[in-house]
Amino acid sequence: MSAAVMLRLARATVFAVVCLGLGVLGHLLGGGSVSPHVAVLAAGIALAAALPVTGRERGMAVVLPLLAGVQAVLHVVFSAAPLIAPLAGTAGTHAHSELVPGLGMVVTHGWAMVMSALWLSRGEAALWATLRRLAVRLLPVVFVLLAHPPPRLGRARDRAPAPRRSAPLRHTVIGRAPPRFAAA
Numbered sequence: 001m002s003a004a005v006m007l008r009l010a011r012a013t014v015f016a017v018v019c020l021g022l023g024v025l026g027h028l029l030g031g032g033s034v035s036p037h038v039a040v041l042a043a044g045i046a047l048a049a050a051l052p053v054t055g056r057e058r059g060m061a062v063v064l065p066l067l068a069g070v071q072a073v074l075h076v077v078f079s080a081a082p083l084i085a086p087l088a089g090t091a092g093t094h095a096h097s098e099l100v101p102g103l104g105m106v107v108t109h110g111w112a113m114v115m116s117a118l119w120l121s122r123g124e125a126a127l128w129a130t131l132r133r134l135a136v137r138l139l140p141v142v143f144v145l146l147a148h149p150p151p152r153l154g155r156a157r158d159r160a161p162a163p164r165r166s167a168p169l170r171h172t173v174i175g176r177a178p179p180r181f182a183a184a
Contacts, residue, residue, distance in 0.1 A: 008054040011127075016046035018120060019067060022112050023074035038081040042074050049073075057128040064117040071113055
């Protein structure tokens with residue numbers, strides 16, 4: 001697996017975790033319940049929605065609508081899950097089984113989506129700025145290494161002995177003034 005795929009998966013996973021956390025928390029605070037099976041399904045939906053747009057840097061203009069769309073889908077999934085659960089033979093009660101949210105939920109979800117989208121887009125900008133800085137700093141090193149590869153290690157008798165160099169004394173103080181005793 002290449003580094004680009006790993007980076008895309010990491011970015012999509014962060015988006016999915018934020019979407020899932022926001023959706024589950026909002027749903028629980030709204031009086032609903034979310035089973036682990038539905039949460040896993042919701043995480044898969046959020047990951048699948050985020051993965052196609054992780055190829056390059058995305059700003060608030062892409063993150064906010066994507067987050068809003070995924071939140072709407074997750075709300076429908078969370079609200080419809082208790083209606084489907086009795087058909088599957090599992091017990092499930094849900095105090096908030098409306099597919100159309102009330103005004104309070106819309107305002108709360110809207111505020112949370114804007115805050116999360118700001119957080120995600122700023123994190124996205126910081127990630128790409130860091131990657132650009134690393135590229136600027138590491139590319140010259142790579143070019144130098146490619147232009148001047150390290151010498152190959154051969155047998156000891158094939159190499160000429162290295163010339164002796166004089167090393168400066170370790171505790172030498174070099175100053176610009178004459179010695180103290182010379183001024184007297």
